[in-house]
Amino acid sequence: MDIKAEKIDSEGKNKNIIYKRKTKMEKNIEIKKDNIFKKGVDKIKNIKLNRKVFAYPYILFMLLFIVIPLVMIIAYAFISDKTSSFTFENFAILAKDNVSLRVLWQSLLIGILTTLSCFVIGYPVAYVTSKMKSGGIIIIFFLLPMWVNFLLRTLALKELFNALNLSLGFGSLLVGMIYNHLPFMILPIHTSLISIDKSYSEAAKDLGASGFLAFIKVILPLTLPGIISGIIMVFIPTISSFAISEMLGGGEILLFGDSIHLKTLHNQSGVASVMSLIMLILVLISNVFISKVNKTSNSASLL
Amino acid sequence: MNKKEILKKSLSVFYLVLVLLFLYLPIILVIVYSFSNNSNFTFSKGFTLDGYRAIFAPANRNDLFRALKNTFVLAIIASVVSTILGSIAAIGINQLKPKTKMVVDGVNQMPVINSETVMAVSFMLFFAAFKFPQGWTRLILGHITFCTPYVILSVLPRLASMDNQIYEAALDLGASPIKALFKVVLPYILPGIISGFAMAFTISIDDFIITQFNKGSSGIDTLSTYLYSSLKGQDGMKPYWFPVSSIIIMLVITVVLIVNARKVIVESKKKKAKAVELKR
Structure with missing residues (x-):
């Protein structure tokens, strides 16, 4: 009984191994298919990503007309009106x-x-x-x-x-x-x-x-x-x-x-x-x- | 309804009326004055349109009408440019990576959350340091910078609520990206663009602080800076300011009420449609 059972078991295992091999091959094919598919998706995605470009002119605009003017406030706070050199005198004038x-x-x-x-x-x-x-x-x-x-x-x-x-x-x-x-x-x-x-x-x-x-x-x-x-x-x-x-x-x-x-x-x-x-x-x-x-x-x- | 509830309700209505009175009494006063052509209630000249006639008197017409023209030219240029700039930018910003988007959003909101005076000073320092030509260039650039964020803020929610697959479907069906943008995305975000344009236009017309700081010695006056200098001037109030104020106030109130009435009607129609659907 034991031997028979083992035989059946090993047969089953063999079958399993064959089955596993098969699935592996199928998977390989699937992966290849996936790659082709992914490339296609990437292409579409690239077109989609291009819409980002529309933000760039405005980002440049913001840098020029929002960020730099605000930085100017910080800069001018430390620049003397008379000698135009770095100074804390503006703060002192205000405090006094x-x-x-x-x-x-x-x-x-x-x-x-x-x-x-x-x-x-x-x-x-x-x-x-x-x-x-x-x-x-x-x-x-x-x-x-x-x-x-x-x-x-x-x-x-x-x-x-x-x-x-x-x-x-x-x-x-x-x-x-x-x-x-x-x-x-x-x-x-x-x-x-x-x-x-x-x-x-x-x-x-x-x-x-x-x-x-x-x-x-x-x-x-x-x-x-x-x-x-x-x-x-x-x-x-x-x-x-x-x-x-x-x-x-x-x-x-x-x-x-x-x-x-x-x-x-x-x-x-x-x-x-x-x-x-x-x-x-x-x-x-x-x-x-x-x-x-x-x-x-x-x-x-x-x- | 018991007595307590009735008392509560009438008290709250009374309170609302009191606050409304506070808000509208000065406005009503100006409208009354515009017909008495006098800053008191005596109506010494009776009911008169003299103030309104003074608007068109040749002596006043030049300055006042030039200011009116400047206000509208500035508002139209600023709102059209900022609507185009803002709508295009919004489409791009919507596609940015979350982190980049956060930074761009933050900078974009700066003119909205910042104190107008600080924005005006920053423009002034910037224009002076880089020697931008005085006058229209500075005013237009300042107004565009100040208006565009509002356009973006009203277009972005529309874009965010749009299903990206609609755009992709258009591409799959053979539309070029540009065509897909114009035929699919643009119609969808159009309500946002229109309300952004309206907002930019009103903000530009209403602006006083940015213009006052940046007009310099160019002599360009908009209605609000003209009113300001006229109030500060030695000759004091000109006779036509009450009538002009009344016209502007009535115009603004009418436009806002019409816009809101349309909203209310559309909403009640939607509600009715829903109710009908539920009954079925």
Whole structure:
């Protein structure tokens, strides 16, 4: 029995070996076929890859008109206006200049107050309209002023202050900044509010949270990316804007943007570059921050 | 609905009306002033079109109309060039390797996220250092650089949503790559290109900061820089600024409302079509 069984077994093995050989040969042929096929695919792919070429002119354009000009700001910050040699004197001039320091302080104050007020006024608007049936149409009227030139809007507001017999100064400038930038806060918050699944707050309420608690614990964190992009869209333009403070500040207040404008008019491009560099760094930091928040909130929503 | 809910709803509507009033009161004021030709509510001259007539007075016409012409010439050149440049670039960028694409996207977004004042200063330093001719060259190049990223940002999503196999199918069926691009890819991304063009055009028309920094001593004024210098000037407000502002405001509001109304109608039609499908 044992021998027989072995025989059958070995026969089976032999058959197996033959079979394996066969498949190997077949595979070889298949591989050859694959190679021919792959070459064909590569050819098609090469044609497809050629579309990359369309990006090259613009990449060159960006290098010339976006990257080099920004590098110029960095370079000019370290070049003396008088001797055109490498220097830190532009930074020193800015640090010693009392007017510039006051400008810095005032800009930050106006920027923070404007951003805070826009958030406090804008969030309820975004929230209420996101809950309404016709909210999609109503929100358009809040965003519409965005399309009217800011000089015209500021001029209009100045006339309103005149009509109400209010004197121009810090307060009127603050109102003007809020007036100009409110839509930029409402828009991103509204966008993130309408993308929230309704079942989230319903689930929170089902689990016993009150309406207010559900809002604080569920809705508010989910709109964080919208809030942060709103803050950046208000804060950066506010402190770097110019002309608005000239028109509404009553001649008392200068902001960062006004100061840069004046410095360029008076051929102090070195100091203007230092101030622009500070703005640029601020922009870059806030954008790194925003992309981080977006990433974490994306992974949170995936969970 | 119980009493509490009604109270809540009326309170929130009241709040919305209050904020809208804040946003629109100044605009309404300017429109009223444009008919009283006076910066107060007394209507001492009654309802008058004097302000509107002042627009066409020969003394004003030259400067104002030149600024208007400059604004539109600049906007048309900048938006057409940036639409062509941006659409071609977007097709290429969409095919780049992920890492390269990330870098290109990052640089491309720079003019969008950056403060406009900083962009304007960087252009100014760059143009001055490399001695670009003053005037139109600088303004047009500045506007193109500032507008193109918006075109790319509105075309790229269309390209990303497009199935690559459609393009490949066109190639398999014997179309040359150029023909496939024009007959297959272009029609698909056309909505993105159109909205990119509209965005570039409005951004260029609306721009003040880039133009103000880069016009130099060329004497070229757009509407916004002309308004700015007129406000700063010793002679103060010219009588036609309220009427001109009112016309621009009404024009902008009408265009935005029409565009949005079309969107709303298209969406409601889609919803209806879906509802009908579900019923079947």
